[in-house]
Every structure is written in structure tokens, then in C-alpha cells.
Amino acid sequence: MILLIFAASPSLALDLRLALPLPLPERAVEVSPPVRKGWVIYEVKPGDTLSGLAEHYGVNPKHIMWSSGLRSDRLYPGQRLLIPIVGVEERPPRVPPGVEVYRVRPGDTLDTLTKRFGLTPVELVSANPSLESLDRLVAGMELYIPRKAKGLLLTLGEGQTLVDLAARFGLSPVAVARANGVKDPTELRPGDLVLLPGIQAKTTYQNLLAKQEAERRARLEAERKRQEELRRLAQERARQQALAQRQAPRQQASPRPQVRRVSYQEGAMRWPLSGFRITTYFGQRGAFQRYHTGIDLAAPYGTPIVAAKAGQVEVAGWSSVGYGFHVVLDHGGGVETLYAHMNRIAVRSGQWVKAGQVIGYVGSTGWSTGPHLHFEVRVGGMARNPLAYLP
Structure with missing residues (x-):
């Protein structure tokens, strides 16, 4: 049995020591604060030693003997001890003056x-x-x-x-x-x-200086790699621009394909962009290039793309064959239009759209080297020259 009792004076501890053989009162005894010292009434168990109890409670064994009126350090099971506990006043860590x-x-x-x-x-x-x-x-x-x-x-x-x-x-x-x-x-x-x-702390300071120098070199290396990547991107852009400039005269010199205009009743359409430049026409482009199934309209990123004719959205999503983000409209009678390489799609599959309604925005997704719209007209599943359907 362990009972913790606090006291304000040593005389009360002496009274408690003399009263140990008597039954302890069940009611609690209140003392005036602040409490600076207390005693634990401990009942000895088999195997207990005075030194072990002193180490457990962090006190001097002699203080236990004096408080409990012991004449020797031998303990007996059932024996009651009065173990003094001194409270330690808490305070913040001390900082030297100055x-x-x-x-x-x-x-x-x-x-x-x-x-x-x-x-x-x-x-x-x-x-x-x-x-x-x-x-x-x-x-x-x-x-x-x-x-x-x-x-x-x-x-x-x-x-x-x-x-x-x-x-x-x-x-x-x-x-x-x-x-x-x-x-x-x-x-x-x-x-x-x-x-x-x-x-x-000279060694600590030297270690911090070495760490500072290592961090500085790491920053310089990261900046060097960033500048190299920027130069590489600039060179790649310059190479693509030079390639486009070399191809432009050939495209301008090549005769514009003959277009057979169809009547409005057959399905006349409106241009899907405003403020554009045609960079590639419909048809065969070169001996080693694929047949171009539409026309490419170059325009700045984010230029609105509108429906060339009223219809229902058949496809609105990503293409696995190079179109990137694209939309396919079904105009009925087997006529479809395709709008490819979008930066963002503004319609959803199954939606009905009017002619001139915004369906997306110019981008360069999929197989594309710059911002433009690839526009196709399909009749019965076959690609037709879009210029035959545009004003």
C-alpha cells in the first residue's frame, strides 16, 4: 500500500511517524499551500530493499531511515515506511547575464x-x-x-x-x-x-563555411543546367523557324489546288477561325510526306474555334493517332467536320451546337509543331477538300 501525504512542517512528519501502528484516517487532510515537501507511506513487499526504494524515489536511504524511525537497513514484508519527497521548483533555463x-x-x-x-x-x-x-x-x-x-x-x-x-x-x-x-x-x-x-567555436564555423560554399556551388550548377536547357530550347525553336522558312517558299510557289465549289444545298460552311493563315493545304504535300487530309490554319494560342456548321458533337476528347485534343461534329447526311490540336475543348459529346458556336481553342497538342487548327471535312467517311465547302 502506498499513500502520499504532504506536510508543511517536519513536526507533522514526526507525528505521522509515531502514529504509524494506528489505523490511518479515511478522510483527507488539507494543508495550506504552497506544498514544498511530502511523504509517501509505503508498505514493504517481499524482495524490497532500502537501497532499491531509495533509488526508486530518488532520496537518500538515511532520510528514509530517519523518517521511518529505523535503526537498521533491514526491511520486513508488511513494514510501513515514511519516504520523504521534496518538490522541485520548476523554472525556465537560466541564461547568463549579458x-x-x-x-x-x-x-x-x-x-x-x-x-x-x-x-x-x-x-x-x-x-x-x-x-x-x-x-x-x-x-x-x-x-x-x-x-x-x-x-x-x-x-x-x-x-x-x-x-x-x-x-x-x-x-x-x-x-x-x-x-x-x-x-x-x-x-x-x-x-x-x-x-x-x-x-x-572555430571548427563549427569552418564547417558552416564549407557547407555554405557547397550550397553556393550547387546553386551555380543548377543555374548552369537551367541556362543550358534554355539555350537548347532556343536553338530548337530557331531550327524549327528556319525549317518553316525554307518550306514556305516551296509552299507559296506550288500552285494552289483547284477547288470545285459545291452549292449551299450540298453543305456550305463558315470558316472555323478568324485571323488565321493557311500553312498547309489539302492533298499530297511531297514525295516523302503523308497525304494531308485537311487544311492547317495557323493562329495564336487560345484563339476561339467555332463550329463550321450546326450539328451534334460526336467526339470530344484526346486522340491516340496524333490529333491531340479534338472535336468531331456530325452534321447529318454523312457529313462530318474535325477540329484538331486544340488547347482546350469547350463542348461535350452528344451536345448540339449552332454554326459559329465556340467549341474549343487553338493549341498545339498531339502531332503538332506550333499553334494551329487542323480542319477536316468528311463525307461518307472520306476526307474532302475543306476549301470546297468554305466561302
């Missing part, structure tokens, strides 16, 4: 901070040896700024003392205590900051 806690603001850099506070970079790094980069300071993070004595600022670890740190760096404990404003070194607790005057 060290300012600074919260990084947007735009702060290592250079601006060293100039603002009159420090060298190595002095600022020594006060903040956990810094991961000389270039990246995150707004809101805390930095320690030594305004008086300069040195290495470390966090006191579990089980460490000021004397241990001083010996580790070959410093006088008195000088370290004076730099930290400490009269009694035992006052320091794990997590407190200790300034080691005159010690500089």
Missing part, C-alpha cells in the same frame, strides 16, 4: 546581425553553435547575442556541472562562474546555459 535572447525577424541575415550587434561571425556562431546554416535564418527562431563577455555558449547536460565544463575547456571554474554571474555552481541545473569566456 546574453540577450533575440528573435529573428524577416530579412535578417548573419551579416546584418553581426553589424547590428558589433560581433564577428565566429563570435555569433560561438554563442549559437547549433546553427545549421550561415545563409538560412528562419523568422521567429531564437538567437543568443553576447553583449558583454564573448565565448562559447553551451547547454548544461544531465549530470554535468560548471566545474566539469571549465575543466573540459581548460578554464578556471572561478572565471567561468564570474562570467556567468554564479556564486554557487550547484545552483545550475540541466538545461541552463553556460558561457565559456574566450572559447570560440
Whole structure:
């Protein structure tokens, strides 16, 4: 059985020790705050030892013997012990006097901070040896700024003392205590900051400089690759433009195909674009080129494409044979029109559209080298020259 009792004075503990053989009252006893000390009433179990209980509760074995009125360290099952527990007052980690806690603001850099506070970079790094980069300071993070004595600022670890740190760096404990404003070194607790005057984190600073240089080289390499890719794309564009210019005279010199105009009753249509230029006509283009089943109308990206004639949307989607995003309209009587290489489709399959209604926008999807509309007219499934149906 374990019972935790808090007391405000040692006299109450003595009264409890003398009253151990008597039955304990069931009601709780309230004492005035603040509670600084308490006792655990513990019933000994088989196998318990005084040293083991002392280690478990973090107390001196002699204090258990004194509180429980024991004359020896031998314990018996069923025996009741009074184990003293001293509360530890919580406080934030101690920062040495002369060290300012600074919260990084947007735009702060290592250079601006060293100039603002009159420090060298190595002095600022020594006060903040956990810094991961000389270039990246995150707004809101805390930095320690030594305004008086300069040195290495470390966090006191579990089980460490000021004397241990001083010996580790070959410093006088008195000088370290004076730099930290400490009269009694035992006052320091794990997590407190200790300034080691005159010690500089040169190795840490050199490692950060090397990391900074590696990051700079990585950025330069990434920029070099980006510039190379831009040059490659520019050269590819220039090659395509030169090829188009060489082909243009041949196309202009070639006679325009003879077109047999059909009557309106046979299915006259309107132009699907405005502000365009015909770059390829219907028919055979060359000895080693495929037969062109429509006409190509060059226009800027995003130019609206309209239905050449009223009809129902038969296809609206992606083509696996080079048309890219395309639309096929069924005008009835076996007449269809196809609009290819769209950047975006504005209708859906099954929808009825009017002549002149926007059905999509010029793009360069599928097998295409630039923004244009490939326009086809099919009658009974056979491609016909679109110019025969256009005004």
C-alpha cells in the first residue's frame, strides 16, 4: 500500500511517524499551500530493499531511515515506511547575464546581425553553435547575442556541472562562474546555459563555411543546367523557324489546288477561325510526306474555334493517332467536320451546337509543331477538300 501525504512542517512528519501502528484516517487532510515537501507511506513487499526504494524515489536511504524511525537497513514484508519527497521548483533555463535572447525577424541575415550587434561571425556562431546554416535564418527562431563577455555558449547536460565544463575547456571554474554571474555552481541545473569566456567555436564555423560554399556551388550548377536547357530550347525553336522558312517558299510557289465549289444545298460552311493563315493545304504535300487530309490554319494560342456548321458533337476528347485534343461534329447526311490540336475543348459529346458556336481553342497538342487548327471535312467517311465547302 502506498499513500502520499504532504506536510508543511517536519513536526507533522514526526507525528505521522509515531502514529504509524494506528489505523490511518479515511478522510483527507488539507494543508495550506504552497506544498514544498511530502511523504509517501509505503508498505514493504517481499524482495524490497532500502537501497532499491531509495533509488526508486530518488532520496537518500538515511532520510528514509530517519523518517521511518529505523535503526537498521533491514526491511520486513508488511513494514510501513515514511519516504520523504521534496518538490522541485520548476523554472525556465537560466541564461547568463549579458546574453540577450533575440528573435529573428524577416530579412535578417548573419551579416546584418553581426553589424547590428558589433560581433564577428565566429563570435555569433560561438554563442549559437547549433546553427545549421550561415545563409538560412528562419523568422521567429531564437538567437543568443553576447553583449558583454564573448565565448562559447553551451547547454548544461544531465549530470554535468560548471566545474566539469571549465575543466573540459581548460578554464578556471572561478572565471567561468564570474562570467556567468554564479556564486554557487550547484545552483545550475540541466538545461541552463553556460558561457565559456574566450572559447570560440572555430571548427563549427569552418564547417558552416564549407557547407555554405557547397550550397553556393550547387546553386551555380543548377543555374548552369537551367541556362543550358534554355539555350537548347532556343536553338530548337530557331531550327524549327528556319525549317518553316525554307518550306514556305516551296509552299507559296506550288500552285494552289483547284477547288470545285459545291452549292449551299450540298453543305456550305463558315470558316472555323478568324485571323488565321493557311500553312498547309489539302492533298499530297511531297514525295516523302503523308497525304494531308485537311487544311492547317495557323493562329495564336487560345484563339476561339467555332463550329463550321450546326450539328451534334460526336467526339470530344484526346486522340491516340496524333490529333491531340479534338472535336468531331456530325452534321447529318454523312457529313462530318474535325477540329484538331486544340488547347482546350469547350463542348461535350452528344451536345448540339449552332454554326459559329465556340467549341474549343487553338493549341498545339498531339502531332503538332506550333499553334494551329487542323480542319477536316468528311463525307461518307472520306476526307474532302475543306476549301470546297468554305466561302
